[in-house]
Amino acid sequence: MTAAAATLAYASAVERTLYQVREETLPILPEGAADLRVLHLSDIHMVPGQKSKSDWLHSLAGLKPDLVVNTGDNLSSRKGLGPLLEALEPLLQVPGVFVPGSNDYYAPMLKNPLRYFAGPSIAPKESTPEDLPWAEMFSAFGSAGWVDLTNRSQSMGFKNIRIDFTGVDDPHLDRDRYTPYPPGSSTSAEAPHIKVAVAHAPYQRVLDYFTDGGADLILAGHTHGGQVCVPGYGALVSNCDLPTWRARGLTQWEANGRTVPLNVSAGIGTSRFAPFRLACRPEAVLLTLTPRSAR
DSSP: OOHHHHHHHHHHHTGGGOOEEEEEEEEEEOTTOOOEEEEEEOOOOBOTTOHHHHHHHHHGGGGOOSEEEEOSOOBSSGGGHHHHHHHHTTGGGSOEEEOOOHHHHBOOOOOOGGGGGGSOOOOOTTOOOOBOOHHHHHHHHHHTTOEEOTTEEEEEEETTEEEEEEEOSOGGGTOOOOOOOOOOSTTGGGSSEEEEEEOSSOOHHHHHHHHHTTOSEEEEOOSGGGSBEETTTEESOOSSSSOGGGSSEEEEEEETTEEEEEEEOOOSOOOTTSOOOBSOOOEEEEEEEEEOOOO
16 A cells, blocks of 8 residues: 555544544633633534444533534535434533534535635535535524524523624625624623624634624634644645634634634534545534633
8 A cells, every 4th residue: 555545544534533622721701700611513514324423422511511602514414414413412402502504505515625725615606506404403403492693693691691692604605794792781791791703614804803893702613624734734725715824723813903712623524525634633622711810
């Protein structure tokens, strides 16, 4: 076996199922607030028969998150919804919010992988992608109590603080329409709270309007962390206009004088047409939000 063949075999048969939990701590809560454990899921790309992925997702409830944030691309097949809901069943009992990605609406299509180096992987206009059961997925998530943030905002109470959320439909499909945070009462700004923004694809225009809107934290996915990375260098593509060095991990986004923590998940799955990962293990992210230091 050649070195290239061995690398491809490892990327396809081994690394894409080496699921891990990346843990981060962010001191962004108001003083005196209790810690919050936020589980960030993205890019599950479920198809039937993925038992190891399903078992691992099922086990994440053992992390005991206070909140689940799902940033889309849950499906990769019309038959993936049942296995997805079964895998997420324990987590659907935890408060959650979600936004969709393109692979919630449409099944992935076979593409030349070299196209990713030419820019974001928008399907040709003449193509007819297969519809996925997104409406049924939205309904199942909503019935479990997860809040749909598709071009909308909502506030939720957690322990002794309020989290104001805003989210958008998939920017990769140009469906994003920013909604400002809920205004609340005339005294709502005085109550302990933070502002969290959620999107599937971290395009720069989206990160800018979230930052301008006052976000304290931005969560996104879509990039797969580059999916195929060069050890010691990192991602070669981000599948959007995000710089490749930001394609995975916790960084700081700066816009118009404000700096906001940005967490981009490398995601959990892959397109069924590109079932491999190299130097980019699949991940969920556990963010522990802690109080800011007293000034």
